[in-house]
Amino acid sequence: TNDYSIILNSNDEPVAIIKTIEVTVTPMNEVSEEFAIAEGEGDRTYNYWRDTHVRFFTKELNELGLNFSEDMLLVCERFELVDVNNKVKL
Template sequence: MTGLPALHERAGEPIPAAGDRFCVVDSDGEPAAVIEMTHVGIEPIGMVTDEYARAEGRGYRDAAAWRAAHEEFFRSDFVAEFLGAGPEIDDDTPVVTQRFRLVGRPATARRR
């Protein structure tokens, strides 16, 4: 999982920390999983590695493909509207990199 620090700031949410746990919801808004952050860092987007890109789990073949997709989102109308302006993106733009592990499924998660 990756985001811009400005998105957390604008939402009034702290940047997660290792050990924080979150409930992930499915597309219906139902609890689907509990995850625990194992690593959270802030690094320049230009330093994101191929290994991190692949580990994000969305099928990126390398850091270049990962970056193209993330820049497209970061430059989207949605993000610009949320932040009040579109962010400038260059190799030094900080991103929040996060790794997590699956802790389990909430007891209320629906079985399909």
């Protein structure tokens, strides 16, 4: 934890710096509602987070010849935004 990362846009240009504050490995079916909502995706509900991630992981795993499992392990990262957009200097 307390690692810093540079976030790049689709043109590989830096757009933000984040500081990782926590990393946990959690079974998919044990990810908390609070964590899912904190990701800020879609309508910011647990159901949206779950449905979107089930579809994503099912598709990606199927392409690798693997199956989705409700108890597969996910790496869950919490971070703080340190700097954004044109303020990023490298």
